Amino acid sequence: MIVDHLADDQQLNALFSEMDPFVEATRTGGDDFTGRTTRRTGGLLARSATAQQFVMNSSVLSTCDAVLGHVANYQLHLIQIIDIGPHSPAQAIHRDQWAFDFFPFPTGYDVQCNTIWAGDDFTEENGATRIVVGSNHLEDGLRFDIGDTVPAEMERGSVLLYNGAVYHGGGENKTDRHRRGINITYNVAFLRQEETST
Ligand SMILES: O=C(O)CCC(=O)C(=O)O
Ligand SMILES: [Fe+2]
Known part of the structure; x- marks a missing residue:
């Protein structure tokens, strides 16, 4: 499911101005899955005051x-800027769980x-996340x-929501520009967080 324009330019500009130095200092991935020309930058709650607005967005929550709702509690699992570099190949299709x-x-x-x-605008050309529709039932x-x-094409500020069983992956970036996504995931509290954020 995509919700259009849940964040505005002011929020995104604030987030990226706080995070850009950290993204620039991040090494690209060490394997094909994380992406050898893709940067994944975490620790957003410690590094960006604006990140809270994304994590705590009331529509997302x-x-x-x-x-x-079937468990007593859930928690933040991971928060990461995923910056797919120019001419990056597609990521393997997977389930986040x-x-x-x-x-x-x-x-x-x-x-x-x-x-x-x-x-950024997510387009088929620049590596919009690719989804196997309905695959959470498989x-x-x-x-x-x-x-x-x-491709989950959507405009900047829009958000793709998917559960941990949806098969998906980052798309191939065929352009000369970066494709930035903010991946924020939540999980049932009886499992570990992938990124320890508290
Ligand atoms: O960057 C994307 O569009 C998706 C990335 C992804 O699915 C992941 O790293 O688990
Ligand atoms: Fe994923």
Whole structure:
């Protein structure tokens, strides 16, 4: 699901002016999955006062209340700026809930409520996140090609919401420009956070 324009230019400009020095100082990924020309910069709550507005957005939290309402509590799992560099290949299609050592959670039992905010317009050309539509209902451990996916095209400030079982991946960036997304994910509190943020 995409919600259009949930963040405005002022919020995004503030976030990036606080975070740009850290993004520039971040090394690119060390393997194909994290992306050898992609930067992933974490620690946003410690580095950017504005990041709180994204983490605590009331529309996002209402969605997470619904998706993760079967447990007593949920928490922030990860917050990362994902800056896909010019001419980066596509990321392998995956489920974010594979972060828990590929534990096979039962189909329909949600453990994550996830977001990617568009820091730039997301287009098919610049590496918009690719989604296998409806794949949260499928079995675990499947492999997909890019041809099975559609691009989550959206304008800057819009946000893609998906649960941990949706098969997806960062798209190929065919342009000369960077594609910045803000990946903020939440998980059930009985699991570990991927990024320790408290
Ligand atoms: O950058 C993107 O569009 C998606 C990245 C992603 O899915 C991930 O790193 O888990
Ligand atoms: Fe992912």
